[in-house]
Amino acid sequence: MAKPEHDAHAQVTALVEQYSTTLYRVAYSVTRNPADAEDVVQETFLRVLRHRNKLAEVRDYRVWLVRIAWNLVLDRKRRAKTRPETDDFEDLARVLPADQQSAENMVITAQRHSHILRLIDTLPVREREVLLLSAVKELSTVEIALVLKTTESTIRSRLYRARHALAELLEQEGSLQ
Amino acid sequence: MNIQSEIDETLRRLGSAEPPSGLERRINRRLQIPRSRFSSTRIWAACALAACLALSAIALNPVWRGLVFHTHAHLQSTQSTRTIDPPRVAAPAPGGFGAASAVHVPDQPVPVQPTPVNQGRGRSRSGRAVLPNGTLAPLPRGVAAPHTPPPAAPVPDSTQ
Numbered sequence: 350m351a352k353p354e355h356d357a358h359a360q361v362t363a364l365v366e367q368y369s370t371t372l373y374r375v376a377y378s379v380t381r382n383p384a385d386a387e388d389v390v391q392e393t394f395l396r397v398l399r400h401r402n403k404l405a406e407v408r409d410y411r412v413w414l415v416r417i418a419w420n421l422v423l424d425r426k427r428r429a430k431t432r433p434e435t436d437d438f439e440d441l442a443r444v445l446p447a448d449q450q451s452a453e454n455m456v457i458t459a460q461r462h463s464h465i466l467r468l469i470d471t472l473p474v475r476e477r478e479v480l481l482l483s484a485v486k487e488l489s490t491v492e493i494a495l496v497l498k499t500t501e502s503t504i505r506s507r508l509y510r511a512r513h514a515l516a517e518l519l520e521q522e523g524s525l526q
Numbered sequence: 527m528n529i530q531s532e533i534d535e536t537l538r539r540l541g542s543a544e545p546p547s548g549l550e551r552r553i554n555r556r557l558q559i560p561r562s563r564f565s566s567t568r569i570w571a572a573c574a575l576a577a578c579l580a581l582s583a584i585a586l587n588p589v590w591r592g593l594v595f596h597t598h599a600h601l602q603s604t605q606s607t608r609t610i611d612p613p614r615v616a617a618p619a620p621g622g623f624g625a626a627s628a629v630h631v632p633d634q635p636v637p638v639q640p641t642p643v644n645q646g647r648g649r650s651r652s653g654r655a656v657l658p659n660g661t662l663a664p665l666p667r668g669v670a671a672p673h674t675p676p677p678a679a680p681v682p683d684s685t686q
Contacts, residue, residue, distance in 0.1 A: 366550055
């Protein structure tokens with residue numbers, strides 16, 4: 350009786366070791382707040398633990414976990430409607446990994462990235478979701494399609510439209526300046 | 527840097543954010559809490575504690591102690607000193623079929639004597655005691671009874 354319970358916990362612990370970074374990046378792409386992203390990852394694994402009897406039925410753990418985390422983070426954002434911590438570009442420069450460059454360049458680059466992220470938030474929901482998930486390097490187009498429960502061609506189409514719309518927004522701003 | 531490169535760079539940085547150190551350790555520590563909350567060891571410990579508390583309450587409370595232990599001790603002492611006889615069947619009494627047959631039944635019907643009423647003793651029909659002189663006993667205080675005034679004396683007719 351106790352052995353399957355112990356096995357399930359060991360399995361969840363292994364999943365934590367293997368996928369927590371990926372889930373953190375998925376959550377961070379939406380929250381852009383380290384503490385909120387970590388909360389989402391913890392909540393994801395708590396749900397996994399709650400439904401550990403279904404672990405044997407799961408075919409692709411990565412897709413399954415990303416889908417749970419994705420739903421949680423969208424729900425959290427819908428409820429909170431809080432301003433991301435990294436709207437402040439100094440925070441973005443602190444959080445996001447940066448190459449070796451001067452402090453001044455770092456701030457300018459972070460400011461530019463923060464601006465692009467704000468423009469991403471203005472995109473339509475479907476295009477925005479695909480663009481944010483495509484940013485997570487561990488996820489392929491097929492996996493994004495599985496997470497969003499659609500086809501791979503739809504994902505490619507949405508991704509193209511999102512990038513195109515984003516580029517247009519940036520060009521318009523560039524022509525205005 | 528052109529626009530597409532900027533977008534790529536922004537998405538690359540966003541999607542490669544490094545989690546704070548010790549993330550896995552904190553998650554695993556949090557996952558331990560629900561498991562230990564309902565573990566069988568804790569349930570057994572809680573049951574044992576509850577049983578100990580109940581026994582202590584019974585042992586310390588004199589009323590409960592008497593209820594629980596006195597009956598048991600009384601039964602034990604009774605059983606040790608007495609032996610319970612096996613049930614016996616009592617033979618019927620001669621000339622009858624039980625206790626009711628012992629009542630004497632006269633051969634002839636007994637005439638009913640009229641009960642004297644208001645003979646100076648006992649109670650009248652009104653429920654009030656009758657004194658030896660034939661009058662009713664006064665009502666106790668606080669008891670209301672209809673009072674009939676005595677008939678008035680005839681008044682001589684002045685017109686005649």
